[in-house]
Amino acid sequence: MKSLLEGLIALQNVELEIFKAEEGLKELPKDVEEIESIIRARMGSLNAVDEEIAMLEERKAPLEAELKENQEILDAADARIKRIKTNKEYLALQREIDLAKKRKSDIEDQLLGIMDKIEKKLLDKERIQKSFEADKVILDEKKEKLLAQMQDLQAVLAEYKGQDEKLRASVDPALLSKYDRIKQSKKGLAVVACHHGVCRGCHMHIPPQLYNELVRGDKMIICPTCQRMLYIESAPEKEKAEEKQKAEKKE
C-alpha cells in the first residue's frame, strides 16, 4: 500500500511546503510593517521635538528685537537726562527710564525661560536620538532577517509551484479525491505514518488486527480515530542508521 500512497505522500509534502510558504508570505509582511511603523513612530517623536525647538527659537527673535528697541530708549534717555532743566521734566524722564528698565527685565526673563526650555528639549532630543539609534540597529537587523526569510519562501514557492499539479496528474483520481476530502476536513495532513501501531496524525493506537493488515500492505488502511490514510513508516531504519553514524562520529 505504501507504494500506492507514495505519490500521495509526495504530493502532500509538496502541498505542505507550498502552504507553509504561502502562510509565511502572508504573515512576514505584517511583521515587517510592524517594524517599519515602530521606526516611523520614533522618527515622528524626534521630528516633534525638532518642531518644538524651532517654535521656541521663533519666539526668541521678536523678543530680542524688542530688547534692542528698549535699549535704544534707555540710551536716548541717558543722553537726554544730562540736558534736563526742570524737576518736572526730570521726573517724567525718570518714569520713562523706570518703565524701560522694568520692560528690559521682563523681556530678559522671558528669553531666559525660552532658552531654558530649548536646553531641556535639546536634552530630550539627544536622549530620544541615542535610544533610537541603538534600537534602529536591532530593528533594521530584524527587518533584514524577515526580508531574507521572505526571499527564502519565495524560492520555495518557485521550486514547488507546478510540481503539485504534476504529482496530482500522476495519482489515481479516486485516491486523489479521497485524499482531497480528508485533507479538507483535517486542514492539511491526509496521509500519515503509523509508527509502532500509533497513528502519527492523532497519536492514538490502532487496533492490532488493523495494524497487521497495514503491515501486510495489501489494502488501504484508514485510522479509525482520525480517518487519515495510514502507511508504515520506514523511517526508523533510516533513523537508526543516522544515530549509529552520529555515535560513530562522536567516537
Ligand SMILES: [Zn+2]
Ligand atoms: Zn489517527
